[in-house]
Amino acid sequence: MQQVPVSLWTLVAGIVVTAISIWIGQNHTLMPVQASLQAPLVDGFFNVMFTIAIAFFLVVEGTIVVFLIQFRRRPGDDTDGVPIEGNLPLEVFWTAIPTVIVLLLGIYSVDVFNRMGGFDPAGHPHSAAHVAHMPGSAIAATLSDAEATTAPSIAPTIGIGASPQTLDKPADLVVDVKGIQYAWIFNYPDSGITSGELHIPVGADVQLNLSAQDVIHSFWVPNFRLKQDALPGIPTQLRFVATKPGTYPVVCAELCGGYHGSMRTQVIVHTPEEYNSWRTENQIAQQQNLNQVVAVNPADLSTSEFLAPHTHDMGISAATLKSVVMRRD
Numbered sequence: 001m002q003q004v005p006v007s008l009w010t011l012v013a014g015i016v017v018t019a020i021s022i023w024i025g026q027n028h029t030l031m032p033v034q035a036s037l038q039a040p041l042v043d044g045f046f047n048v049m050f051t052i053a054i055a056f057f058l059v060v061e062g063t064i065v066v067f068l069i070q071f072r073r074r075p076g077d078d079t080d081g082v083p084i085e086g087n088l089p090l091e092v093f094w095t096a097i098p099t100v101i102v103l104l105l106g107i108y109s110v111d112v113f114n115r116m117g118g119f120d121p122a123g124h125p126h127s128a129a130h131v132a133h134m135p136g137s138a139i140a141a142t143l144s145d146a147e148a149t150t151a152p153s154i155a156p157t158i159g160i161g162a163s164p165q166t167l168d169k170p171a172d173l174v175v176d177v178k179g180i181q182y183a184w185i186f187n188y189p190d191s192g193i194t195s196g197e198l199h200i201p202v203g204a205d206v207q208l209n210l211s212a213q214d215v216i217h218s219f220w221v222p223n224f225r226l227k228q229d230a231l232p233g234i235p236t237q238l239r240f241v242a243t244k245p246g247t248y249p250v251v252c253a254e255l256c257g258g259y260h261g262s263m264r265t266q267v268i269v270h271t272p273e274e275y276n277s278w279r280t281e282n283q284i285a286q287q288q289n290l291n292q293v294v295a296v297n298p299a300d301l302s303t304s305e306f307l308a309p310h311t312h313d314m315g316i317s318a319a320t321l322k323s324v325v326m327r328r329d
Contacts, residue, residue, distance in 0.1 A: 025051025156237035171207035179217030218254035
């Protein structure tokens with residue numbers, strides 16, 4: 001019986017490994033639902049890396065299994081193994097191939113970063129210092145009035161900015177986002193709305209101006225495949241376009257203290273009609289809340305009493321509010 005050449009077995013194994021790797025790399029369910037224009041770019045890069053990782057795993061583990069079977073010690077065989085000191089061509093091969101792959105992935109990642117807007121984060125001036133000065137932002141003003149009055153009104157120059165397609169174009173919606181221990185506060189300079197949830201219209205070019213009041217936080221929306229640090233004293237930016245209406249989690253991805261795990265909120269992507277309705281309703285409600293605050297002398301209220309009616313709008317629990325106030329006091 002004629003023996004099958006090793007080169008033929010290698011070719012067949014290569015075809016099988018390639019087919020399996022590509023299928024798994026393109027059909028896995030490891031990522032959440034895509035909900036932004038940036039998500040397919042990140043997922044494409046992830047799928048390529050995952051495909052390569054599967055191929056390497058199959059080759060390495062498959063070789064180990066084959067060698068365990070083919071070169072196992074037979075019963076009664078007490079002889080020494082073949083003395084092998086090295087194989088220069090093989091060592092060059094398994095060093096050169098990963099090197100080339102890493103270089104190509106690096107070039108690919110730079111292209112993805114550029115297409116997402118990473119090379120031009122300097123958007124249009126809109127500082128997070130507006131939080132304490134916009135009409136209806138009494139909550140944010142109470143939390144950080146002293147800081148906001150001294151914060152420089154400069155445009156963020158760090159983060160994800162305009163993509164090459166939207167370069168030199170102003171964002172459709174600008175939102176100032178402040179991270180505090182342990183909540184996110186969203187202020188809409190165009191309407192004066194302050195909320196504990198991020199509300200945006202689908203298809204709109206949204207620019208988030210991020211800042212932190214105390215320590216480093218990280219604004220992460222897994223469904224958007226976007227994450228940007230919020231730094232104390234250094235404005236950062238995150239610009240994106242949501243493509244699918246729905247409610248998606250917002251997570252702080254930077255360990256920021258004892259209650260870091262509870263620093264969560266959500267981004268709600270509306271249809272344009274729903275967003276306009278939400279904005280109108282909240283402008284009216286927030287104006288009513290502001291009138292109530294003005295009707296009562298703030299000097300007669302403690303910080304907890306002043307903020308208590310607004311915990312729902314801020315998206316935080318009473319316990320978290322109490323923790324924040326105690327830390328500030």
